[in-house]
Amino acid sequence: MKIVASYSNKGGVGKTASSVNLAHGLAQSGLRVLLCDLDPQGASGFYFRVKPSKKLTDERFFTDVKRFTDSIRGSDYENLDILPSNLTFRDFDVFLSRMKNSRSRLHKALKSVASDYDIVLLDCPPNLSTLSENVFASADAILVPVIPTTLSERSFEQLLEFFAETKLSKKKILGFFSMVQGTKKLHAETIARMRQDYPKRLLDIAVPFSTDVEKMGVHRAPVATFAASSPAARSYDALRHELQQRL
Numbered sequence: 001m002k003i004v005a006s007y008s009n010k011g012g013v014g015k016t017a018s019s020v021n022l023a024h025g026l027a028q029s030g031l032r033v034l035l036c037d038l039d040p041q042g043a044s045g046f047y048f049r050v051k052p053s054k055k056l057t058d059e060r061f062f063t064d065v066k067r068f069t070d071s072i073r074g075s076d077y078e079n080l081d082i083l084p085s086n087l088t089f090r091d092f093d094v095f096l097s098r099m100k101n102s103r104s105r106l107h108k109a110l111k112s113v114a115s116d117y118d119i120v121l122l123d124c125p126p127n128l129s130t131l132s133e134n135v136f137a138s139a140d141a142i143l144v145p146v147i148p149t150t151l152s153e154r155s156f157e158q159l160l161e162f163f164a165e166t167k168l169s170k171k172k173i174l175g176f177f178s179m180v181q182g183t184k185k186l187h188a189e190t191i192a193r194m195r196q197d198y199p200k201r202l203l204d205i206a207v208p209f210s211t212d213v214e215k216m217g218v219h220r221a222p223v224a225t226f227a228a229s230s231p232a233a234r235s236y237d238a239l240r241h242e243l244q245q246r247l
Contacts, residue, residue, distance in 0.1 A: 001114040002247050003107075004121050005139040010155035011126040014145045014178035016043040017213050018236070019123035022143075024222035025240035027080035031118040034072065036110070037085040038092075038135075039125040045084035048075045049220050052086035061092070062105040065112045072113070081117075092131045106134035119247075128162060136168050141246060143239075145178035145207070148190035156194075160201070170201065174246065176239060177206040203242055207235040 006019040016039070023035040023044075037044040042052050056071040073082050110120055124135055136142065146156050156175055163170045175198065181187050195202055207213075210232035212223050219226050223233045 001110075001117055002119050002140045003110060003138050004119060004243065004247070005124055005135045005142045006121065006145070007124040007132065007135060007142050008126055008144055008146075008155065009128050009132075009159055010152055013126075013147050013152055014207065014213070015126065016047070016123055017216060018143060018145050018178065018207070018239070019044055019121055020047045020216065021222045021224065021233075021236035022240055022243065023080055023121050024077060024224060025237055026119055026121070026244070027077055028224075029240070029244070031079060032116065033080050034083060034113060034117045034120045035075075035080065035123065036083040036120055037123045038089060038131065039123055040085055040087050040090040041125075042085045044123045045082055047216055047220055047222070048080075048082050050075065050082045050084045053084050054086065056083075056086070061089075062109050065109075068109055068112060089125075092129075106131070107138035110138065133166070136163070136166075136172070139172060141174055141243065142172045143243065144173060144175040146175050146194070146202075147179045148177055148187040148194070150190075153190060153194060156198075160198075173201050174203055174243070175201050176203040179209045180206045181209045203239070205235060205239045205242060207239065208232060 006015050008015050019035060023033050027033040035044055045052060050073045053071040055067055061068060071083060073084060075082050122135055124132060144156060144159065146152050160170060177191055208231050210230065212227040212230045212232045216223060223230060223236060227233055
């Protein structure tokens with residue numbers, strides 16, 4: 001089983017949209033996928049029409065294997081299951097701070113389903129925290145959507161610096177450009193500069209800004225299910241393909 005995190009320490013960059021579309025694409029390719037929504041807002045579960053779990057609360061997410069597995073829900077798509085979040089997930093850092101070996105707790109919880117899935121995809125909240133350190137330690141790859149703007153570029157730099165300071169492997173970080181607008185000169189200049197500065201940490205994929213991605217909330221479904229030929233759907237499929245090659 002491989003663990004892939006969709007993460008950014010900056011909000012509003014397309015992290016959840018990437019999680020949802022990648023989970024769907026990976027499942028369509030024949031892999032058994034679990035999308036684990038770690039964000040208390042529960043957007044991934046919303047897109048897949050899965051209600052928040054009322055059973056999986058407190059530190060039991062990390063300690064109660066049966067409650068963890070019983071909270072997994074099937075989706076409308078073959079090979080794709082969802083572990084929905086709920087508002088108690090906002091207290092994960094509090095629970096983790098009380099536990100011994102807190103940095104490895106997430107990995108231990110996910111090991112309980114290792115025989116059932118080929119890939120576990122984590123949709124992560126946008127912050128640097130004890131939970132995110134668990135994610136960094138557990139994940140085989142960390143997908144980081146980057147809008148080609150100054151603040152998003154700065155957030156990507158901060159993430160790389162954090163990995164260096166905490167002696168985590170930067171090889172896990174796979175950035176890709178998100179919400180790209182081809183008519184914006186700033187976007188083109190930022191992409192060119194960052195590709196030069198971080199040639200090994202950025203994938204070739206650039207997901208365009210698209211109204212089809214915004215319509216996911218209306219359809220409550222991945223882009224490929226209602227706009228399969230759109231540039232956004234093709235970009236997410238290319239991202240899925242490149243991720244599979246890397247793994």
